[in-house]
Amino acid sequence: MNIGQAAKASGVSAKMIRYYEETGLIPAAGRTASGYRDYSDTDVHMLRFIRRARDLGFAVAEISELLELWRDESRQSAEVKRLAQGHIAALKKKIADLQDMEHTLSMLVNSCQGDHRPHCPILQRLETDQEDENLPIQPRPGAISRPLL
Amino acid sequence: MNIGQAAKASGVSAKMIRYYEETGLIPAAGRTASGYRDYSDTDVHMLRFIRRARDLGFAVAEISELLELWRDESRQSAEVKRLAQGHIAALKKKIADLQDMEHTLSMLVNSCQGDHRPHCPILQRLETDQEDENLPIQPRPGAISRPLL
DNA sequence: TATTGACCTTCCCATGGTTGGAAGGCCTAT
DNA sequence: ATAGGCCTTCCAACCATGGGAAGGTCAATA
Structure with a gap:
């Protein structure tokens, strides 16, 4: 899937996907032989996660923490709750x-x-x-x- | 009065005063022989007006309109009210x-x-x-x- | 008078999240 | 082969604000 299709499927614009990659929020996508970025369903899943968190007003730095917790299968839910509570207070x-x-x-x-x-x-x-x-x-x-x- | 004193008296930082001048929100201040900006009480009055409007969440572009109305002695209060109502809605x-x-x-x-x-x-x-x-x-x-x- | 410290000047840079555009390459359908 | 719609990178802008460097000025003090 190229970046345009991933953008449409996730609700995150192609511009922002490249930006998130550049700033390290998401890992660099694989490339096709001709240099196009290539995205999997898992990638789209992650992008949608990001968009939903942005919709809830989380800053990108906060989303970075949320993503780490999301990927960490041994996380404690207390961590996530604490992050969310801090955001609620803000x-x-x-x-x-x-x-x-x-x-x-x-x-x-x-x-x-x-x-x-x-x-x-x-x-x-x-x-x-x-x-x-x-x-x-x-x-x-x-x-x-x-x-x- | 130099810019530091005007800043203290108005509550607008010197940085922002220069920025407001550069962007045309306020007219360019007069200069002393040595090139220092020189401010009158009227200028400080205007800066305070700006700060209060910012405190109320008005964008600089909106403040520009408010300042015009403020200076226009024949304005209609309906104009100001309309602006404020728009801002309230936002x-x-x-x-x-x-x-x-x-x-x-x-x-x-x-x-x-x-x-x-x-x-x-x-x-x-x-x-x-x-x-x-x-x-x-x-x-x-x-x-x-x-x-x- | 010379020095010092606090001010002023302009200029450039950074923030955060997003959008826009330009120049050039790629892919697909006709 | 050509057209158009993608893709790539790079650069700039938005808004309001703060930080800092390099150099000039002012006022007080030694």
Whole structure:
């Protein structure tokens, strides 16, 4: 099977297969007489493993560890579990950070009239030194027309 | 004010200030006779604006738009609101994706014994073709000891 | 005044994961 | 034989950031 067929069968692009080989994530594929890379079903299996792990957000370095454990038939499942738990913790942190951003932005968007007038609490918040959450986010009734800059 | 002082005052590193100038996000700073970049309070103000927007996860290209609106005193707040809403939508999507990953991984971790034995549903899931969520994730009582590869 | 140390300048390099393209060789079908 | 669709390698770009080298400048101190 050449690289294009392996790519289609595994869901990993030919570009990325070559990259993974170059960086040592996967062993160098065998070559045909004319220099084409040649892949077996086992190789495709491994590539699919990699793609699924990437889909779950594992970094390539982490996948490298997972692959070692995958190949090591005497591994302890605790090792794999530990890796996965570490990744879950990282995911949770990232999610929390993004949620913080989203909450702050939603607050600001809710307090923005969104009309033809120039006043905009979003820009105001970006502009001023109010780092805390207790800024006046409710649209003030008699809002001035040019509060910015 | 030289670049180090502007960096300290704005929270944007000197490296990044130069980068923002090079890429056109901010106008080129004035220079002293000896070639040092020179920053005003207004410049620092702008840099702080940029840092806060980055903290909220805006990409530099988005910040460029925000800066234009910030400088445009006749802008309509609806424009800013639209930008922010677009960013919120992107954040929500990213959060949902990460949560999907996290849920799947948590499921797998919960079904993994995490002991000295090699059997591990995490690897099994990565290895096999089960794309749907309805895979047997509960640890089976009489789990086999070498189900992999 | 000379030295020192902390700053500034530009330039290049690296990260991570992926995509794009160019130039040239190979394979297969018509 | 020719066309087109593969394959090969190499080089560059993305985004935002940090590291570091080589050389100039500034301010304070001995």
